[in-house]
Amino acid sequence: MHTTSIKELKLIANTLRQNIIKMLYKAKSGHTAGPLGMADIFTALYFHHLNVYPKKPKHPDRDLLVLSNGHICPVLYAAMAKKGFFPKKELLTFRQTGSRLQGHPHRESLPGLETSSGPLGSGLSQAAGMALALKKDGKKNKVVCVTSDGEHQEGNTWEAVMFAEKYALDNLTVIVDRNRIQIDGFTEEIMPLKSLREKYASFGWGTIEINGNNMKDILTALHISMKPRKHALVIIAHTTPGKGVSFMENKYEWHGKPPSEEEAVRALEELEEQRRHLE
Ligand SMILES: Cc1ncc(C[n+]2csc(CCOP(=O)(O)OP(=O)(O)O)c2C)c(N)n1
Ligand SMILES: [Mg+2]
Numbered sequence: 001m002h003t004t005s006i007k008e009l010k011l012i013a014n015t016l017r018q019n020i021i022k023m024l025y026k027a028k029s030g031h032t033a034g035p036l037g038m039a040d041i042f043t044a045l046y047f048h049h050l051n052v053y054p055k056k057p058k059h060p061d062r063d064l065l066v067l068s069n070g071h072i073c074p075v076l077y078a079a080m081a082k083k084g085f086f087p088k089k090e091l092l093t094f095r096q097t098g099s100r101l102q103g104h105p106h107r108e109s110l111p112g113l114e115t116s117s118g119p120l121g122s123g124l125s126q127a128a129g130m131a132l133a134l135k136k137d138g139k140k141n142k143v144v145c146v147t148s149d150g151e152h153q154e155g156n157t158w159e160a161v162m163f164a165e166k167y168a169l170d171n172l173t174v175i176v177d178r179n180r181i182q183i184d185g186f187t188e189e190i191m192p193l194k195s196l197r198e199k200y201a202s203f204g205w206g207t208i209e210i211n212g213n214n215m216k217d218i219l220t221a222l223h224i225s226m227k228p229r230k231h232a233l234v235i236i237a238h239t240t241p242g243k244g245v246s247f248m249e250n251k252y253e254w255h256g257k258p259p260s261e262e263e264a265v266r267a268l269e270e271l272e273e274q275r276r277h278l279e
Helices: 006-027 033-037 039-049 070-083 088-093 123-136 155-166 196-202 215-225 261-278
Strands: 064-067 143-148 172-178 206-211 233-238
Touching: 006 033, 006 039, 006 070, 006 088, 006 215, 006 261, 033 039, 033 070, 039 070, 039 143, 039 215, 064 070, 064 123, 070 088, 123 143, 123 155, 123 172, 196 206, 196 233, 206 215, 215 233
Parallel strands: 064 143, 143 172, 172 233, 206 233
Antiparallel strands: none
8 A cells, every 4th residue: 555645646547558559559550448447546546555576576474466468558658667677778679579568468577567468368268267266365455456347348357356255265356347337338238247246246245336437436346345354355446448538438349459650649738738637
C-alpha cells in the first residue's frame, strides 16, 4: 500500500493514457479501447495496491499480477515503465521485431511479467493455481488477476471460478474489465453475459461492483480486498472503453485499431486538456 494522493493517481492515469496513444501510433497496430479504459485501474494497482519491486522483479515477497486479457498490454507496459521496470523510451519499441514489448505479453522477454498471455480465457486458471500454491506454502503474497468480459464467454474461465471456490482462495482477487465490448460488437448482443456479479456470487465468491474509471471507487474496492475473508473476491469494474478520448469512447471499432496521425494528435490534445484541469 502506498500513500499517493487521488490527484497524483489521476495524473499518473493521464500519463499512461498519453503513452498508450503514442505507443499505438508509433506501432501502427494494436489495441486502443481496452487499455485506455483500464488506465485508472492499472494506476491504482501499480501505484497504490501491489507490492512490486521494479529493480528486483522476482522478489519473493512480491504480489502477482496476472493479465489474462493480454491484448490490453499497452496499459500494463505504460504502468510498468512509469514504475521503473524498464526505461520509458522503450515504450516506443512496442510491437517491433525483437522488442521486449510484444503485442501480447511474453513472460520470458520482460522481467516483471508473471505470465505470457494473448490466447484468451486461461489467465484465471493460472492465477488460481498460483494462489493455491502460495496458500499451501503459507505465503502472504496477493494474487490479482485482470480479465475481460469477453473472456467470460469461455468455459475455462468458469472452471477456474469453481476451482477457486473449492479451495477457498482468499488470497485471490479478480478484476473484470466489464466494458461491454469485444472484438466486433457489444457483449450483450454477441453472447449476453448479463449480471456477472450474480453469476460469481452463485459460485460462492465475494463480489464488489464499481465504476472502474472512478479512482475513489477503485481504491475502496482494493481496500476491501485486503480485509480477511474466506473466499475469492471479484471486482466487476464497469469501464468506458476508449476512456479519455471522446471519439473512441464506447466504440467497439476501437477494440483493435491504432490511431492515424490526425487521430493521435486530437487524442493527445484532449488528454492534455484533461491534465490541465487536474493540475
Ligand atoms: C482464445 C482466443 N480467441 C480469440 C482471440 C481473438 N480476440 C482477441 S481480443 C478478442 C475480444 C475479446 O473480448 P474482450 O477481451 O472483452 O475485448 P475488449 O473489451 O478489450 O475489446 C478476441 C476474440 C484470442 N485472443 N484468444
Ligand atoms: Mg470487453
